[in-house]
Amino acid sequence: MVGAAPALVVGDITDAGAVGEAIVQAETAAEVLAELGVSGDPGLPASGLVALWRASSLSLADGDPVATWAPASGSPGSLTGSGSARPTYRATGSPSGGPCVEFDGSDDYLSLETPAGLPDGADAGTLVALVARCPAGGSGYDHLVQFGAAANLGARGLAYAGDQWVTVDWASNLAGESTSPRTAAAVVLGHSYDGTTRRLWLDGNPIARDTPSLATGTTRLVVGRNLTGGYGGEHAAFRLVFVAIYSTALTEAQWAQVMAHARAAHGVR
Numbered sequence: 001m002v003g004a005a006p007a008l009v010v011g012d013i014t015d016a017g018a019v020g021e022a023i024v025q026a027e028t029a030a031e032v033l034a035e036l037g038v039s040g041d042p043g044l045p046a047s048g049l050v051a052l053w054r055a056s057s058l059s060l061a062d063g064d065p066v067a068t069w070a071p072a073s074g075s076p077g078s079l080t081g082s083g084s085a086r087p088t089y090r091a092t093g094s095p096s097g098g099p100c101v102e103f104d105g106s107d108d109y110l111s112l113e114t115p116a117g118l119p120d121g122a123d124a125g126t127l128v129a130l131v132a133r134c135p136a137g138g139s140g141y142d143h144l145v146q147f148g149a150a151a152n153l154g155a156r157g158l159a160y161a162g163d164q165w166v167t168v169d170w171a172s173n174l175a176g177e178s179t180s181p182r183t184a185a186a187v188v189l190g191h192s193y194d195g196t197t198r199r200l201w202l203d204g205n206p207i208a209r210d211t212p213s214l215a216t217g218t219t220r221l222v223v224g225r226n227l228t229g230g231y232g233g234e235h236a237a238f239r240l241v242f243v244a245i246y247s248t249a250l251t252e253a254q255w256a257q258v259m260a261h262a263r264a265a266h267g268v269r
């Protein structure tokens with residue numbers, strides 16, 4: 001009968017704020033950890049970590065240009081930029097509302113000359129980057145991070161091109177499969193080399209592999225552009241939460257820890 005439950009409706013409206021909030025709010029860190037079956041943010045694996053830049057290390061205000069970005073771990077040196085090429089600090093720009101560094105895809109980049117302690121030659125190593133908001137783009141390369149030298153197989157890098165994630169190791173690229181399409185959502189990308197096999201990782205899963213002979217140089221590390229600025233720099237538009245470099249090829253268990261940290265601390269899904 002019409003009007004049988006007005007009191008209940010009024011009660012539901014009174015509670016709607018709390019109910020609605022529960023429905024629409026992001027999962028808390030505790031909820032994410034419970035789903036993962038871990039008791040706390042495990043942090044990044046520490047073993048073999050030779051370089052780490054975290055947006056949370058920067059003492060800047062929202063919208064400030066990033067001129068110097070000191071490492072949070074390791075002693076590779078600081079990333080620096082100048083003028084309009086400096087990327088922008090976003091205080092609440094990560095998936096969890098934490099800080100990130102935003103590159104405009106036009107002229108922004110940071111660089112470090114002769115970085116110390118990074119894997120070179122055919123050394124094993126892993127490059128990890130938590131990135132978000134990579135836009136749909138053309139077929140050209142948009143470089144996220146690259147270190148080494150501009151010679152055939154002389155660099156190690158992560159980039160996107162069209163609808164694919166790719167490694168760009170200078171003149172030799174490994175593209176992700178079409179079944180792992182590129183999106184604007186926050187993802188954890190990885191480039192690993194164990195001395196024989198090169199792998200491209202997406203959210204803790206290897207999505208492509210091959211067996212080139214890397215000969216990584218030590219010229220420079222660049223974030224947001226290719227090593228030399230050639231080809232117009234091939235600047236990438238993206239948000240960067242952290243970039244880490246290891247002197248080992250991370251194990252499956254270590255990748256699981258990377259993803260647990262990315263989800264618990266930074267809101268990656």
Ligand SMILES: [Ca+2]
Binds near residue numbers: 084086104106107108
């Ligand atoms: Ca700019």
